[in-house]
Amino acid sequence: MMPDTETPLTSIRARIQAACAAAGRPPEAVTLLAVSKTRGPDEIAALADQGQRHFGENYLQEALDKMPALAGRDLIWHFIGPLQSNKTRDVAAHFGWVHSVDRAKVARRLNDQRPDALPPLNVCLQVNVDDEDSKSGVPLAAVPALAEQFQEWPRLRLRGLMAIPRADAEDGNRAAFRRLAMTLSQLRNTMPALDTLSMGMSADYPVAIEEGATLVRIGTALFGPRPPKA
């Protein structure tokens, strides 16, 4: 622990606390997910040494390659990338959370493949909150029906909703975050156990927290710019 040294992690924690205070929310209302795609095990270990426990990965093989070096540290791994059916088995076996479920077929496979020795897999539905043609995610109007289906899947624990709003919105994505928050709040009328709003990244997480985010997914602001894709 390096409590007296300012690091990207300590300054992000401080900004999260400030955003919570400004919104009248307790600081523990928001979980920081460190998005560690493209980052090596050494960089992840350095954050873990400062007390960071939740890490998010987008690319399955890259994540599986890194995990052994970090085993025994009691980290919680979140899969946040596009999820095709042929990857569900490894995701079900190696992750605690998945944020990118957007269809029943993928959910059913995750349920069937979740090892019995592990607790139920925590799931967020990825929502296409701006209704963009090119984006993956459940259309807003289809969220309730898909959420209802989770009653059929005891090895999954539906926790809430996730979105990646368009990058160019003039309002810092506030309207999109508000739509997602409203959708979760409506679902909670019949599913009060839902407790997670996964929204906000490096560029917009303070706004997301003002709009009710319970989990922010931050990569660049923690680790610096990502290397260009090979």
Ligand SMILES: *Cc1c(COP(=O)(O)O)cnc(C)c1O
């Ligand atoms: C890469 C990624 C992030 C983190 O983005 P930054 O802008 O680097 O903070 C968050 N969520 C998802 C789904 C991502 O793919």
